[in-house]
Amino acid sequence: MHSTNDGSSNGMLSGLEQASQSAGRLGGAQKALHDRIASGQQSMDERTHQASVAFRRRKLKVWGARLAIAVIIIGGWQLFTAMGWVDKFFYAQPSGIWNRLWDYFQNGTEFGSYPDQIKTTMQEALYGFLIGTGVGIVMGVALGLNRFLAEVLDPFIKVVNAIPRIVLGSIFIVAFGIGLTPKVLLAAVLVFFIVFFNAFQGVREVDRNVLNNAKVLGASRWHVIRHVIMPSAMTWILASLHSAFGFAIVGAVVGEVLGAQQGLGLLIKSAQGNFDPYGVFANMFVIAALVLIVEFVIERVERRLMAWRPKVQSEAVLV
Amino acid sequence: MAGTAIEIRDVTKRFLTPKGEVFTAIRDVTFAVEPGRFCAVVGPTGCGKSTTLSLVSGLDRPSEGSVWVGGKEVDGITDGVGFMFQADALLPWKTVLQNVALGLIFRKVAKKEAVERARDWIRRVGLAGFEDRYPHQLSGGMRKRVAMAAAWITEPRVLLMDEPFGALDVQTKAIMSNELMQLWEGSRPSVLFITHDLEEAIALADRVVVMTSSPGAVKQVFDIDIPRPRGSVQEIRFGSRFLELHHEIWATLRDEVERAYARTAGV
Numbered sequence A: 001m002h003s004t005n006d007g008s009s010n011g012m013l014s015g016l017e018q019a020s021q022s023a024g025r026l027g028g029a030q031k032a033l034h035d036r037i038a039s040g041q042q043s044m045d046e047r048t049h050q051a052s053v054a055f056r057r058r059k060l061k062v063w064g065a066r067l068a069i070a071v072i073i074i075g076g077w078q079l080f081t082a083m084g085w086v087d088k089f090f091y092a093q094p095s096g097i098w099n100r101l102w103d104y105f106q107n108g109t110e111f112g113s114y115p116d117q118i119k120t121t122m123q124e125a126l127y128g129f130l131i132g133t134g135v136g137i138v139m140g141v142a143l144g145l146n147r148f149l150a151e152v153l154d155p156f157i158k159v160v161n162a163i164p165r166i167v168l169g170s171i172f173i174v175a176f177g178i179g180l181t182p183k184v185l186l187a188a189v190l191v192f193f194i195v196f197f198n199a200f201q202g203v204r205e206v207d208r209n210v211l212n213n214a215k216v217l218g219a220s221r222w223h224v225i226r227h228v229i230m231p232s233a234m235t236w237i238l239a240s241l242h243s244a245f246g247f248a249i250v251g252a253v254v255g256e257v258l259g260a261q262q263g264l265g266l267l268i269k270s271a272q273g274n275f276d277p278y279g280v281f282a283n284m285f286v287i288a289a290l291v292l293i294v295e296f297v298i299e300r301v302e303r304r305l306m307a308w309r310p311k312v313q314s315e316a317v318l319v
Numbered sequence B: 001m002a003g004t005a006i007e008i009r010d011v012t013k014r015f016l017t018p019k020g021e022v023f024t025a026i027r028d029v030t031f032a033v034e035p036g037r038f039c040a041v042v043g044p045t046g047c048g049k050s051t052t053l054s055l056v057s058g059l060d061r062p063s064e065g066s067v068w069v070g071g072k073e074v075d076g077i078t079d080g081v082g083f084m085f086q087a088d089a090l091l092p093w094k095t096v097l098q099n100v101a102l103g104l105i106f107r108k109v110a111k112k113e114a115v116e117r118a119r120d121w122i123r124r125v126g127l128a129g130f131e132d133r134y135p136h137q138l139s140g141g142m143r144k145r146v147a148m149a150a151a152w153i154t155e156p157r158v159l160l161m162d163e164p165f166g167a168l169d170v171q172t173k174a175i176m177s178n179e180l181m182q183l184w185e186g187s188r189p190s191v192l193f194i195t196h197d198l199e200e201a202i203a204l205a206d207r208v209v210v211m212t213s214s215p216g217a218v219k220q221v222f223d224i225d226i227p228r229p230r231g232s233v234q235e236i237r238f239g240s241r242f243l244e245l246h247h248e249i250w251a252t253l254r255d256e257v258e259r260a261y262a263r264t265a266g267v
């Protein structure tokens, strides 16, 4: 999770290196002075250098171990299926999955070009994500601010939350046909509940002292919401967005499995119908990759918006 | 822009504890701060000092009795009040500059002017160059300075300070007390200043209110007749009048502190 911090800490280290290099370019007049303090400075440079080496070595180790695990899993899979210890008719084979992906991109699918399938699913998931997030934030904040409303709606929310939400997909398909709408709705519903509960909790967890401070400073109700409650709730909301996009994709894919004309979910369903594990796995990995990419972007946004927060211990120690 | 009077009349405040019992925090508290005067409140821990301040600020309401500021009964947030809280209360997602400017922004001062005045205040509390830091990037003493600037920028007529220097080291505390005195002599708001430190109370205040242990009531009120300007806080505490007053007030306070301690320690 913190591996994405590499960029900034490396930047810091290279900054230190530059500083020590520029110290080496000092003019003649300053040379004597420089020599006199050099002994002390060198040990400083040495220490930061040592720290940076140790830091890089550790990173290298971590990545080495990761690579080893990946090789063992994929290689083992390939080996076991090749040796016939595991039946590749059910469990496919990495090389075959790779070939299938290649084939998808080269020759398209039975429902059109492969990028089109990706685009369809991504579109559904993104729309669902945006709608679910928007409505979740608005409702969560509104109920967080209004105790009466929260109390009134509490049992209803509990009931809806207890419904296995995937089933709603069937209802949406019956109601809206097999186009874009039911998938967007299903994705939105899944996202909504995560964001909603977090926004609600975020509003409730506002620091009393900070709130009182703002009030005494003359904040109106709107000021309090804008300057205190929203930023505070944002911590919770952004944390929920990490997992929210994963749920949006689940909604979109399940919606497609239930009924669609295009999309990765439809491809999976069709592969399943043809007893084709290669197709199922290939699409599964593509979906995983899409989720990771979007989550990476969300994390970037989160870090920018949360610049005010103290660094997590492990992050601070790394630098 | 001199201060306005604070009057606390027969105020009782009760809380409902989580167990559902009624807990009396303060009982029949009555005292007043005359316009432009500096009043310190001392008392054992848990005796209701913070509670009293929250009633004056209008953040909370008395269960009985009334609080008056500037001749008006407090009802909702009191106008023209600055508050330095006991705990950290800066907005952690705002920079030093934004935090200091906040009171002006809330009062609809134009952004440009608000920023200009905030910069001026940041300079006055000795934090020039730290405008763009977030609170968590400052030391405890620096955060207190920010809180001080944020409270003073609105030019309050009443200033409520809840152990503002309590968590600071002795030197920083001394410097900040002196800074506070300078600011106060400049615009003379009425101050209600809570402290655990009796020396600090006597050095700064015109009047010291000693509260009893919980439930808090006013035990005795002392007028501090050391003439102003008193000069540096560190020096006046060796004056003979100071020592006399300290001796006298401490005798009163000590009983209460011991009583409060005995209660919480279960002795």
Ligand SMILES: Nc1ncnc2c1ncn2[C@@H]1O[C@H](COP(=O)(O)OP(=O)(O)OP(=O)(O)O)[C@@H](O)[C@H]1O
Pocket: B015, B016, B017, B023, B024, B025, B044, B045, B046, B047, B048, B049, B050, B051, B052, B086, B214
């Ligand atoms: N919201 C509340 N609900 C219940 N009890 C409370 C509440 N606020 C304060 N109290 C109680 O009221 C009493 C007085 O609290 P207060 O914070 O005013 O004390 P204090 O004199 O400021 O103490 P200290 O010097 O330690 O800050 C305490 O016993 C506290 O437990």
Ligand SMILES: [Mg+2]
Pocket: B049, B050, B051, B086, B162
């Ligand atoms: Mg207190």
